[in-house]
Amino acid sequence: MAHQLYLEKEKYRQWVKAGLGLGYLKEGLVPFCDDVAKQQHKDILDNIKQTNNLPNVTxxxxxxxxxxxxxxxxxxxxxxxxxxxxxxxxxxxxxxxxxxxxxxxxxxxxxxxxxxxxxxxxxxxxxxxxxGDPWSIAKCFINAPGYDQKTSAADTDCTGLLHVIINNKYFHNHIQCNLAGANVFSKVRQYRNEIFHSSTMELEQADANTYIDDMIAVLQDGKELINRKDAQDAVKKLEELKNEDFIVTTENMERVLRDIREEMGNLRKLTEGLATKDACEDLKRKLSALEFPMSQQSEVYAS
Incomplete structure (x- = not known):
């Protein structure tokens, strides 16, 4: 079948693996972020009750x-x-x-x-x-537009989840890594931009393995994530991506492309709110660079 031509390219398969890794990373972070956001919300409301002597907070x-x-x-x-x-x-x-x-x-x-x-x-x-909604507070720590309609951790991409962890001091109490300055959480957040915004959709194996290793490091943070089953189940999936005998399927390919299409749709919506014409044009050029190879692969996938 024609779509196999893409999967036969080693650098393309490595790119798909890295994209899959982001999905597994999200799977491992969602329950953790959900639990900590709910605990933060409870603590805030409890503090209000105590400080302002209120029986209920609404x-x-x-x-x-x-x-x-x-x-x-x-x-x-x-x-x-x-x-x-x-x-x-x-x-x-x-x-x-x-x-x-x-x-x-x-x-x-x-x-x-x-x-x-x-x-x-x-x-x-x-x-x-x-x-009434813990995630409405957590979203204040996502320093990027486009998350106003996200209603939960599960509804938020891994970039948004990493923003919450990095920018929220309350989350820092649940992370061993020093999140000030250079750290693996910030590195992985940048990786997502490099993977999803790649116009070539190709990646060297060494680079893909580095990305995946750092995703694993995030989920093996020594404070709490290392002891969470959901995070360690995601680690197992990430480790499988590095195996030489891991087979990249057309289903894998479509999952990654679907995630990118969703992000591109969000970016288009944001162009209307950009402050300057130059910023808008720059984003349109980036979208165009992605759309061409994606349209080619979508046609191949459908053949």
């Missing part, structure tokens, strides 16, 4: 644009928590949470953001969901 009335934080600005109109363009600096039209809840959560998200100048990505979240 709201759903506040909006981010008009929410008045619990903290106050300091001299020279600066945020004491270090956030640029914080709501505390623009008090006109801001309204305190009527239930004494959302301002506390807003502050908690900022103080848990790991960047030097905390920069939660507020566009990914809806304030109205904070008290």
């Amino acid at each position: 709201c759903g009335q506040c909006t981010l644009r008009t929410l008045q934080p619990d903290h106050l600005k300091i001299a020279n109109n600066k945020c004491p928590l270090g956030q640029t363009n914080c709501n505390c600096c623009y008090t006109s039209g801001k309204i305190a949470c009527p239930n004494n809840v959302c301002g506390f959560i807003y502050d908690n998200i900022i103080t848990n953001h790991a960047s030097t100048q905390p920069a939660p990505y507020w566009k990914n979240t809806r304030t109205q969901q904070w008290t």
